[in-house]
Amino acid sequence: MLCKGGLMPSTSIEMTSLSAAWAPVVRRPLEADQASAFAPMFKALGDPVRLRLLSMIASAGGGEVCVCDLTGSFKLTGPTISHHLKVLREAGLVDSDRRGTWVYYRLVPAALVLLTGLLDITSAAATN
Amino acid sequence: MLCKGGLMPSTSIEMTSLSAAWAPVVRRPLEADQASAFAPMFKALGDPVRLRLLSMIASAGGGEVCVCDLTGSFKLTGPTISHHLKVLREAGLVDSDRRGTWVYYRLVPAALVLLTGLLDITSAAATN
Numbered sequence: 001m002l003c004k005g006g007l008m009p010s011t012s013i014e015m016t017s018l019s020a021a022w023a024p025v026v027r028r029p030l031e032a033d034q035a036s037a038f039a040p041m042f043k044a045l046g047d048p049v050r051l052r053l054l055s056m057i058a059s060a061g062g063g064e065v066c067v068c069d070l071t072g073s074f075k076l077t078g079p080t081i082s083h084h085l086k087v088l089r090e091a092g093l094v095d096s097d098r099r100g101t102w103v104y105y106r107l108v109p110a111a112l113v114l115l116t117g118l119l120d121i122t123s124a125a126a127t128n
Numbered sequence: 129m130l131c132k133g134g135l136m137p138s139t140s141i142e143m144t145s146l147s148a149a150w151a152p153v154v155r156r157p158l159e160a161d162q163a164s165a166f167a168p169m170f171k172a173l174g175d176p177v178r179l180r181l182l183s184m185i186a187s188a189g190g191g192e193v194c195v196c197d198l199t200g201s202f203k204l205t206g207p208t209i210s211h212h213l214k215v216l217r218e219a220g221l222v223d224s225d226r227r228g229t230w231v232y233y234r235l236v237p238a239a240l241v242l243l244t245g246l247l248d249i250t251s252a253a254a255t256n
Contacts (some may be wrong), residue, residue, distance in 0.1 A: 025183035026235070035176040035183070042179070045173025046161040055153035055163070058249075059216075072189050075159075107154070116244040121186075121237050 024123045041115060044091035049074060050084045057094055057105045064097075064106040143230045152251045169243060172219035173176055177202060185233045192225075192234040 022034045030038070045051055056073065071081050075110050085105060088094045093111045097104050117123075133190045150162045158166070173179055184201065185193050199209050213233060216222045225232050245251075 025179075025186040025240075028183070028187050030180050030183040032176065032180065035179040036151050039176045041174075043174025044175045048167045049162065051153075051163040051167050051170070052158050052160065055158040058153040059156050065215075070252070074153050074210050102215050110132050112247045116247045116249075119240045119244045121235075121240050121244075124162075 016113075022118070024118055024120045026121050027123060038115075038118060041091045041093060041111060044093055047084065047087075049076065049081075050088055053081070053084055054088055054093060057088075057125050058107040058108075058112075064104045067103045067105065070105070137141050150246070152246055152248045154249050155251060166246060169219045169221060169239060172221055175212065175215075177204065177209075178216055180207070181212055182216055182235070184220060185216075188234075188237040192232045195231045195233065197214075198233070212228075 022028075022030060045054065052073070053070060056070055067082070067085065070085075071078055074081060085096070085103075087093070089096055089105075091111075092108055094105050095108050096106070137239055150156075150158060173182065180201070181198060195210070195213065198213075199206055202209060213222070213224070213231075217224055217233075219239075222233050222237055223236050224234070
């Protein structure tokens, strides 16, 4: 089971609030500051384009994807794609590196572990 | 592991798009229609008040919560709380019944199973 607290994607400012203990939603109500820390991550996923981008980055064979390989799947401009990627990055869901001309994106697995831990319904009967 | 497709919370219109097969994001990119079906659920969770409301409903001992027991935890009006609960309900995350004066809310566990299945990073090595 996911431990409470302690898992903080490095790229998210809000995530510092999650250093305090939290529990899966089926076990205990979230405190206001905890909800404020988690909400931006869900909000970032609450857009179809960003959700597709995340899935393309997360399922990339080599562990990272060049932004040049992401844009072709959408009828959107480069700046629009870059904006959506920035939202994902600021939410701590992906990280990026610029190498030469291109920016490369990779998943922050700890962020998904955090979200699945929060929504895990199997932890209802666990001890606190 | 969560099976692909088939798990559809009864209250969400968008979720009908999820009758088509989908896979966890670490395994395969989402199709546009699949992303459009999942995104409203994440968007509903992308607000601190709604996330707190969901956690209060999900962790309720009796399996359901009267709206009268939810409003006291927020410095918000009744109609505002009701609006947030409506968003959660329309996203298929909670369901509700009116009994007498009050409306009672309960979690739709299948919705959380669906979201945790989508974000499950442990399924990366599973066969398709």
